[in-house]
Amino acid sequence: MHDKTLVELTDTLRTGDVSSRELTEAFLARIDRLDSRLNSFITVTAEQALAAADAVDAQRGHGDAGTLAGIPVALKDIICTRGIKTSCGSRMLDNFVSPYDATVVEKLTAAGAINLGKTNMDEFAMGSSNETSYYGPVKNPWDLGAVPGGSSGGSAAAVAAGLVPAALGTDTGGSIRQPAAFCGITGLKPTYGRVSRYGIIAYASSLDQAGPMARTAEDCALLLDTIAGHDLRDSTSVARSVPAYRAGLGESLSGLKIGLPREYFGDGLDPAVNAAIQEAVKTYESLGATVRDVSLPHTHLAIPAYYVIAPAEASSNLSRYDGVRFGHRCDNPRDLIDLYKRSRSEGFGEEVKRRILIGTHTLSEGFFDAYYKQAQKVRRLIRQDFLDVFEDVDVLMGPASPTPAFDLGAKKDPVSMYLQDIYTIAINLAGIPGITVPAGFTASRGGQRPIGLQILGPHFAESQLLNVAHQFQQTTDWHHRRPGIAEETA
Amino acid sequence: MAIEHEDVSRAGHLARLELDDADASRYVDDLGRILEMVDQLQGVDTDQVAPLAHPLDATQRLRADEVTEFDQRDHFQRCAPLVEEGLYLVPRVVE
């Protein structure tokens, strides 16, 4: 059962061959047996999941079932779930049981999806390897000595290992796409504002966006059909009609104009990754697409701009964790300042503190113009690069990351970790959508490590991206490959 | 732009993070390298460029002035570390 896609599972449930309870039990059993090796879940909500599955089963045959009726999913632990611990991968929120549901959770629930639990992540989504989690690192199902990527590493690993058919992640600088690539699954970061941020714990508000992570582009389309749309509770969500994403798959790629940004194929790109991407591009040519080189001249400024803007917003967003209304509070504070300082220093991990300090410093008097304002101006230049290039091509293609998944503990220096996100970060600054799909493997000490192809489109081009990814998956089978752990039975 | 020990201490205080001297020294190091990377921004000519705060050129939608939220104090205070008589308690604030 666990090797089926979301789409196949919906059909199985619809025919009544299997009940939602059976399906839920099967996945819970896998989590129970296998996740101790992966550490992909922070919280497993077995009881609630089974109760919800029973409710869906009881409802089956009576009226309209939701599009995801009875389908198990998992949620990155940054997404608020009423009555369920929502830790954001942090000691700060280790005791936080959210009193409300995020909009995406409401939507999934309304569609009948069953929440199996909350997946592990880099603390407050700050990280590219899942090593900053208070709950310990997640292991890559393809190679337990490798990182799954981050920050949505738990979601990526859980899907890759067949612990859950699909999951939601969030992406501020690559946090859906890079772990999807590292774990050999499909992950979509929608256009900024396409999916409501209400109830998703903020890291960097002008960059954060939630999206689906699943086996296939078609599964991602099915999930996006459910979670996309305008939300009156999120001022930055876009009031724009939502196309039928899954129904939009199946368009021919004949005449598709693909751009290959020169800057995404430069120094530092792993040759094996490069080879896989070139191979994928050839596949697209065989499907009728044309390819040309293009340039995004400000690419090298994306990481510097991001590491001003994201920490600045984060330093402010994370001020609410003060030990007063929720979250960690230090023991026996001497006075108010001691309450603040100890609660926050105990509650936050190293990387989070580092980014809070960077953000606080760059926003402070005397530095604001040189850092923050300048970064915002550069942000416009970066966005303009994309707007310009999309005048000429339909989509851009390139690697999701310069290398396949690296070893746990390999990147000790923060800057070298940050540089990993060279191909994903500009997309958030520009607000455009991006999807990564499995496109090959490279051999490594512990086995095979997946390689991800990243496809980018203009604002609100999710339909096109999903179709372009889907067509690739109709002629390749990278997305069907399973790590060993996924072949094990519960 | 280099970052000094006192910049880190100052940011630490503004952000209400407790940093001892060893912490601060470590952060001077880390932050120094990050800022060095960030300093690539300084060379870019942006005189004619307006700052971009949001990736989409959207404008603020306004909410009707209606009371839509009702008392959920007990529910919300279930996750609070210390409350009494409906109030959140903190060490005495000196005015």
Added chain:
Amino acid sequence: MQWETVIGLEVHVQLATRSKIFSGASTAFGAEPNSQACAVDLGLPGVLPVLNEAAVAMAVQFGLAIDADIPEVSIFDRKNYFYPDLPKGYQTSQMYSPIVGPGEVEIALDNGDTKRVRVHHAHLEEDAGKSLHEDFHGMTGIDLNRAGTPLMEIVSQPDMRSAKEAAAYLKAIHAIVTYLGISDGNMAEGSMRCDVNVSVRPKGQESFGTRAEIKNVNSFRFVERAIAFEVERQIECLEDGGEVEQETRLFDPELDETRSMRTKEEANDYRYFPCPDLLPVVLDQAYIDHQRQSLPELPAEKRARFQNELGLSAYDAGVLSSSRAMAEYFEAVKDVCGDAKQAANWVQGELSGRLNKEGLDIADSPVSARQLGELITRVIDDTINGKAAKEVFAALWEKEGDRADTIIDARGLRQVTDTSAIEDMIDQVIADNPAQVTQYQEADDAKRGKMIGYFVGQVMKASRGTANPQQVNALLKDKLDQA
């Protein structure tokens, strides 16, 4: 040396919206602690703000009322600092692109002149919660009901030159916001409070002296007293060869002094930056025109109309237009009795006197405008005399009757204007007071003028106050002279 005082005010006005500026929680005053603090107000992880349209409309109306520019785009920024009553660790405010640009407010001076005070800008922001310092085992309790209440901060230019001007400016702002109905203006409940920037400089000097900021002054009277104290303190300091320190001070109404709020805290660095959760507010001309059309008649316009069309004095027009409630009451009285001057006299005299004595606002007057108007009508048509009118007014105040006419009839206060009836009473008084009559007749004209008062009093007493005093006077004169 001659010193000149320079004053600028930052006035915080709580806007009269039903719900908060960024959430759907109620703004009602006096609820149980934290019962009106919703997820957004508490700054729970993951929540987001959505701007209240009424707060925007109110700020725009204020801007139009002071002839200010309304910029097409305004932007919300975050002001970052930690305080227990500030749930998110930042206040959402407007630092760089406020909703209301430069404008001006006309204030009335004591000598009857007016002066224009320039407003630098007005911006929208959210209020913080409240810290309660009662003893919770040595801790402070935090109530976040007020957190997220919409505030408009109106920042003036340093255009005021005396405590009186500052108070007049504050009153003018109060009048405008209450006329517009965008705030209840209740200073006791904190709906309006202000920070006062005060400096002094030698007369003739162009550059400003170093200023002190007096925080959170919450009454017209305190503004005057705080400034008076502060000016004296600064002058004394300078004349002693000292320097005024740029600092924040608090006014203590008990001791009638300001004192430094110096804390160990170093100067704050608020790290303002545009709030990424809110988008630019864009107001088009059609919206602004629509708001302009909805503006009521404003205090300055009303004052001019009272003077020019109703013929009131500048002083009367000023007092009666000073608040919307006062103006509406006066106009209602005038409409009932049809005489603006009488209405003005009664509203400012008997009514205001009694309200002041009882510490009541005109909106809570026990005597309605209609009741007062009907009473004045009876004075104008000579049904009752002035003395009786005061009695009727007192009775209305005490709710001893519902209408002036009923009270007049019940108490037999109807003025006696029937000449023969008055003559009968006069004859009786003359008959009862032969000695006084003789004295009167022996007196010269000058003395007679004074002595006649005695007889008038006796006749009025005999009529139980209902005789028309002018008639009594005239008839008495005739009779005494003849007798």
